[in-house]
Amino acid sequence: MQVSMTVNGKRRSANVEPRMLLVHFLREQLLLTGAHVGCDTSQCGACTVIIDGRSAKSCTIFAVQADGSDLTTIEGLAADGRLHPVQEGFWDQHGLQCGYCTPGMIMSAVNLLSDTPRPTDQQIRDGISGNFCRCTGYQHIVNAIRQASAQR
Amino acid sequence: MAVTPILPKLVGERVRRREDPRLIQGRGTYVDDIKVAGMQHLAFKRCDIAHGRIRSIDTATAAAMDGVEAVVTGAQIADMLGPMPIGTPFPSPPHRAVAVDVVRYAGEPVALVVARDRYVARDAADAIVVDYEPLPAVVDPEQAMVGKPTVIHPDFPNNLAVALVPSGTGVSADGKTVDDSAISQAFAAADVVISQRMVNHRLVPNAIEPRGVVAHYEPGKETMTIWSSTQNPHILRTMIAAMTGMGQDRVRAIAPEVGGGFGSKINIYAEEYVAAVITKKLGIPVKWVEDRSEAFVATTHGRDLIGYIDLAATRDGKVLGLKMRLIADIGAYNMLLTAAIPTLTMLMANGNYNIPAIRATLTEVFTNKTPTDAYRGAGRPEATYFLERAMDMLARELKMTPAEVRRRNFIPANQFPYATQMGAVYDSGDYERALNRALEASGWDQLTAERDAARKQGRLVGLGLATYVEVCGLGPSSSLPTGGWEHSQVTVERDGRISATTGASPHGQGNETTFAQMLGDQFGVPIEHVTIRHGDTDIVKQGIGTFGSRSQAVGGTALHLAGGKVKAKMAKFAAALLEAHEADLVFENGTIAVKGVPTSAKTFADVAAYAYIPVPLPEGLEPGLSDEAFFEPANNTYPFGCHIAMLEIDRETGEPKLLKLVAVDDAGNLINPLIVEGQIHGGLAQGIGQAMVEEAVYNEDGQLVTGSFMDYAIPRATDFPTFELHATNTPTPVNPLGAKGVGEAGTLGSTPCIVNAAVDALSEFGVKHVDMMLRPERLWRIIQGGRA
Numbered sequence: 001m002q003v004s005m006t007v008n009g010k011r012r013s014a015n016v017e018p019r020m021l022l023v024h025f026l027r028e029q030l031l032l033t034g035a036h037v038g039c040d041t042s043q044c045g046a047c048t049v050i051i052d053g054r055s056a057k058s059c060t061i062f063a064v065q066a067d068g069s070d071l072t073t074i075e076g077l078a079a080d081g082r083l084h085p086v087q088e089g090f091w092d093q094h095g096l097q098c099g100y101c102t103p104g105m106i107m108s109a110v111n112l113l114s115d116t117p118r119p120t121d122q123q124i125r126d127g128i129s130g131n132f133c134r135c136t137g138y139q140h141i142v143n144a145i146r147q148a149s150a151q152r
Numbered sequence: 153m154a155v156t157p158i159l160p161k162l163v164g165e166r167v168r169r170r171e172d173p174r175l176i177q178g179r180g181t182y183v184d185d186i187k188v189a190g191m192q193h194l195a196f197k198r199c200d201i202a203h204g205r206i207r208s209i210d211t212a213t214a215a216a217m218d219g220v221e222a223v224v225t226g227a228q229i230a231d232m233l234g235p236m237p238i239g240t241p242f243p244s245p246p247h248r249a250v251a252v253d254v255v256r257y258a259g260e261p262v263a264l265v266v267a268r269d270r271y272v273a274r275d276a277a278d279a280i281v282v283d284y285e286p287l288p289a290v291v292d293p294e295q296a297m298v299g300k301p302t303v304i305h306p307d308f309p310n311n312l313a314v315a316l317v318p319s320g321t322g323v324s325a326d327g328k329t330v331d332d333s334a335i336s337q338a339f340a341a342a343d344v345v346i347s348q349r350m351v352n353h354r355l356v357p358n359a360i361e362p363r364g365v366v367a368h369y370e371p372g373k374e375t376m377t378i379w380s381s382t383q384n385p386h387i388l389r390t391m392i393a394a395m396t397g398m399g400q401d402r403v404r405a406i407a408p409e410v411g412g413g414f415g416s417k418i419n420i421y422a423e424e425y426v427a428a429v430i431t432k433k434l435g436i437p438v439k440w441v442e443d444r445s446e447a448f449v450a451t452t453h454g455r456d457l458i459g460y461i462d463l464a465a466t467r468d469g470k471v472l473g474l475k476m477r478l479i480a481d482i483g484a485y486n487m488l489l490t491a492a493i494p495t496l497t498m499l500m501a502n503g504n505y506n507i508p509a510i511r512a513t514l515t516e517v518f519t520n521k522t523p524t525d526a527y528r529g530a531g532r533p534e535a536t537y538f539l540e541r542a543m544d545m546l547a548r549e550l551k552m553t554p555a556e557v558r559r560r561n562f563i564p565a566n567q568f569p570y571a572t573q574m575g576a577v578y579d580s581g582d583y584e585r586a587l588n589r590a591l592e593a594s595g596w597d598q599l600t601a602e603r604d605a606a607r608k609q610g611r612l613v614g615l616g617l618a619t620y621v622e623v624c625g626l627g628p629s630s631s632l633p634t635g636g637w638e639h640s641q642v643t644v645e646r647d648g649r650i651s652a653t654t655g656a657s658p659h660g661q662g663n664e665t666t667f668a669q670m671l672g673d674q675f676g677v678p679i680e681h682v683t684i685r686h687g688d689t690d691i692v693k694q695g696i697g698t699f700g701s702r703s704q705a706v707g708g709t710a711l712h713l714a715g716g717k718v719k720a721k722m723a724k725f726a727a728a729l730l731e732a733h734e735a736d737l738v739f740e741n742g743t744i745a746v747k748g749v750p751t752s753a754k755t756f757a758d759v760a761a762y763a764y765i766p767v768p769l770p771e772g773l774e775p776g777l778s779d780e781a782f783f784e785p786a787n788n789t790y791p792f793g794c795h796i797a798m799l800e801i802d803r804e805t806g807e808p809k810l811l812k813l814v815a816v817d818d819a820g821n822l823i824n825p826l827i828v829e830g831q832i833h834g835g836l837a838q839g840i841g842q843a844m845v846e847e848a849v850y851n852e853d854g855q856l857v858t859g860s861f862m863d864y865a866i867p868r869a870t871d872f873p874t875f876e877l878h879a880t881n882t883p884t885p886v887n888p889l890g891a892k893g894v895g896e897a898g899t900l901g902s903t904p905c906i907v908n909a910a911v912d913a914l915s916e917f918g919v920k921h922v923d924m925m926l927r928p929e930r931l932w933r934i935i936q937g938g939r940a
Contacts, residue, residue: 033178033182034178036184038360038411039444040443043861043862043866044360044444044861075178083173083177087177090176091168091173091176094827096176097412097660097662097830098409098410098412098660099411100411100412101411121874124869125868125869126869129869132861132866135412136833136834136837137835137837138837138868138869140833142869142874
C-alpha cells in the first residue's frame with residue numbers, strides 16, 4: 001500500500017506491506033534508526049515518536065495508520081544545529097547510560113513539557129512512566145527534564 | 153603571544169559525557185541498525201514445552217514459503233558446530249546450540265529459518281511443526297536432587313550439576329580435606345543461634361536492547377566479521393574462532409553501541425555461534441535480533457539461590473560462627489560462567505565481619521528452566537542478602553539496634569589487608585566510617601522517631617539498614633578462565649592528538665569520557681584532543697571485557713600504564729628538542745616545558761611531529777609515540793558501603809512503598825563523580841527492583857509465567873523516591889589509581905536493607921523473616937494472619 005507522511009519536515013512516500021509497523025517503516029525504509037525496539041508488547045517506550053503533536057509508541061501503529069500524519073523523530077528534534085532543551089538536559093544531567101531507551105525517553109519528555117511546561121518531580125515521574133530505563137534508576141532523567149523545563 | 157588558558161584538572165570532576173551527543177540525537181549505531189549488502193535474516197523456532205523428546209520436525213511448509221533461503225534443524229547445525237563450551241572447570245553435559253533430540257527448557261531453539269526479511273523469517277519459523285513426546289518438567293531444585301527425580305541430563309544423576317562443594321574454615325584449599333572442629337565449637341559455644349531458610353529469587357536481566365548479531369563471512373578473504381550486542385568482543389572472537397575452526401587472526405568481532413548488559417551479555421550464545429556457521433556455510437551475511445518475548449527465555453537469568461543460614465553468637469552480639477548451605481537452581485544447562493557465579497556467594501560469606509568460623513557449602517542443580525549466569529552483582533548480592541538478613545535477625549533477637557550488632561563484629565579499619573575465612577584478602581576498608589556516615593546522613597535517630605510516631609497512628613512503617621562489601625576489579629588471571637588482565641594502547645598521533653584503545657568494552661559505563669579525563673590530565677592536553685576507541689577487535693588489539701566492576705580498576709589502570717610509557721618516550725623527544733633533562737620537564741596546557749622556564753615551552757603537537765620525523769633521531773630511540781600495556785592486578789578490589797531504607801506497608805492492601813533510600817558507597821578514588829552517581833542509581837534500581845517488584849515465576853509445567861513486560865515488572869520512574877547518595881573514599885592499594893569499581897555496588901546494600909525495613913514494619917505481627925519479592929499479596933496475608 002502507498003503511504004505518505006511528513007517526517008521531520010520532509011515529505012516521504014513509500015509502498016509498504018499493510019502489516020508493516022511504523023517503527024520498522026521508520027527504521028528500515030527511511031533509515032531513521034533512532035527509534036528503537038525494546039519490546040513486543042508496547043510497554044518499554046523505546047520507539048516513542050511524536051505524531052501530530054502527541055507522543056506515540058511507533059511499535060503499536062502500522063505504517064499505513066500514520067498515512068497523512070506529521071511525525072517528529074529523535075533525529076528531527078535538534079533544530080538548526082542546536083540541541084533541544086530536553087536533549088541538553090539529558091547531556092548535562094547524565095540522563096542516559098547505554099542510550100537505548102534515550103530517544104523514546106526524550107520524545108516522551110518533550111510531550112510531557114508541551115502539556116505541562118512546569119512539572120513537579122512527581123509529574124515528571126508520571127509523565128515518563130510509560131518508558132523503561134534499566135540503566136539510570138531514572139533520577140538523572142528527572143533532573144534532566146527539570147532542567148529543560150526551567151529553560152523553556 | 154596569546155596566553156594559553158590553564159587547562160582544568162579533569163580527574164575527579166563531573167565532566168559530562170562525550171558519548172552523549174550521538175545518543176541523544178538518535179545517531180548511535182546498535183546491532184539492529186547495521187545493514188550489510190545482501191544480508192538475510194534469521195529467526196529461531198523455539199520449543200514451547202519445558203522438557204520433551206523431539207519426535208519429528210516438519211519444515212516443508214516453511215521451506216516452500218516465498219523469500220525463505222533455508223530452513224535448518226538442530227541435527228544439521230550439529231554437523232557444522234560442536235557442543236558449546238563453558239568457561240568454568242566443573243563437569244558439564246553437552247549443550248547443543250540448537251537442540252537435536254531432547255529439549256530441556258521452554259525457549260530452547262529447535263530449528264531456524266534464513267529469509268529475506270524479519271517478517272518472512274518469523275512467519276516461516278512459525279510454520280515449522282515440531283512433534284514432541286513430553287517429559288515431566290523438573291521445576292523445584294530441592295525436590296530435583298532427592299529421591300528418584302526425572303533426570304535432565306543422563307550423566308548427572310539427581311540433577312546435580314555441582315554436588316556439595318565445601319568452603320571456609322577447616323576446608324583445605326583444594327576442598328579435599330574438611331575439619332569441622334572450629335565450626336562445631338563455635339556453635340557449641342553460642343548463646344543464640346539464628347536459623348533461617350531464605351530465597352534469593354530468579355530475575356530476568358532485561359537490558360532494554362535485546363541481544364542481536366550480524367555475521368558476515370567473506371569467502372574470498374576467508375574472514376569473518378561478527379557484530380554482536382556483547383559485553384566482551386574479544387571473548388566472542390576467541391570463541392567464534394574456536395568453534396568455526398578459523399584462526400583468531402581471521403575473525404573480527406565488533407561490539408557496536410550496546411544497549412545495556414548487566415551481566416547477561418557476557419555469555420557467548422547459541423545465536424552467535426549459529427549466525428557464524430550459517431554465514432560461513434551459505435556465504436551470505438545474516439542478522440538475528442531477539443524479540444523481547446524471546447529475550448525472556450533465551451537470554452540468561454540471574455540469581456536463583458536458596459540459602460540455609462545459621463548464625464551463632466554470644467548474648468552480647470558477637471558472632472562466633474556462620475553456616476551457609478547454598479542450593480543454586482542453574483536451569484537446564486551450564487553457560488559460560490554459570491557454575492562459578494554461586495561460588496562468589498561463598499567467597500563473600502564473611503561480609504564485613506570478623507567471624508571466627510564459617511562453613512559454606514554449595515550444591516548446583518539442573519532444572520527445566522532458562523539457564524542462569526551473571527546478573528549485576530553476580531553472586532555477591534546473594535551473599536550480602538543472606539548475611540545482612542541474618543545479622544538483622546540477630547539484632548532483633550538480642551533487642552540490639554541493627555547498627556550496634558554490626559559495629560560489634562566489623563573487621564576493624566586497622567586490620568587491612570584482611571584475610572577472610574573464605575580465602576579472600578580484603579584490600580582496604582573502614583566499615584564503621586561508612587556505617588556512621590549513613591546513620592548521620594539519613595538522620596537515623598530522627599527517622600526512628602518518625603517511624604515510632606507513624607506506628608502510633610497505626611501505620612506500618614519500618615527502617616532497615618545493611619552494610620556490604622563486594623569483590624570487584626576482576627581478575628587476576630588465576631580467577632578467570634578468560635584471563636583477568638586488561639589491555640590498552642595509547643598513541644600520540646603526528647598532530648598531537650591522542651587516540652587510545654581499551655579492551656574494557658563499555659555498554660553505558662562512559663569509558664569514552666572517564667578514560668579521556670585520565671589521559672587529558674596525564675598529558676596535560678584538552679579532553680577534546682583525546683579519543684577513546686573500543687569494541688572492535690581489529691582496532692583494539694587485545695582485551696577481556698566489561699563485567700565484575702572491572703573497567704576502571706583494571707582497564708583504567710592498563711590505560712594509565714600505557715599512557716605512562718608513551719609519556720616517558722615523548723619526554724625523551726622533548727628533552728632532545730629542549731636540550732634538557734627529561735626529569736625537568738612538565739606536561740601542561742598543551743605544552744612541554746622545562747620546569748620553571750615557561751618560555752622554553754614547545755607545543756605538544758611540535759614534539760609529536762618531531763617524534764614522527766625525528767631529524768636528528770635521539771640516540772637509543774625508535775621513532776613514533778605509541779605503546780601498550782597489559783595490566784594484571786595482583787588482587788581484586790573490595791568496595792563497601794552502607795544503605796538505609798524507610799518503607800511503609802499499606803495495612804489494607806499490603807502494598808509496600810519505599811519512602812527513603814540513603815546510600816553510602818565507598819568505591820575508592822573516583823574519576824568522574826557524575827558517572828559514579830549514575831552507576832549507583834542504576835544498581836539501586838535493580839536491587840530495589842529485586843526486593844519489591846521483579847520476579848521470574850515458573851509454573852509446575854516449567855513455563856515462565858512472567859515472560860513479558862506485561863507480567864514481569866521492570867521498575868518505572870514512579871517506583872522510586874529520590875535516592876540520597878553519600879560517599880566515603882578509601883583508596884585501594886591494588887592499583888595506582890586507587891579506584892575500586894562501582895558498577896554493581898547499588899545492588900548489594902539496597903536489597904537487604906529494604907527487606908530488613910519490611911520485617912521491621914511487620915514487627916507487630918511477630919514476623920522474623922519475609923522472602924522477596926515483597927508482593928502485596930504476601931504481605932497482606934501476613935497482616936491478615938497477624939490480625940486473626
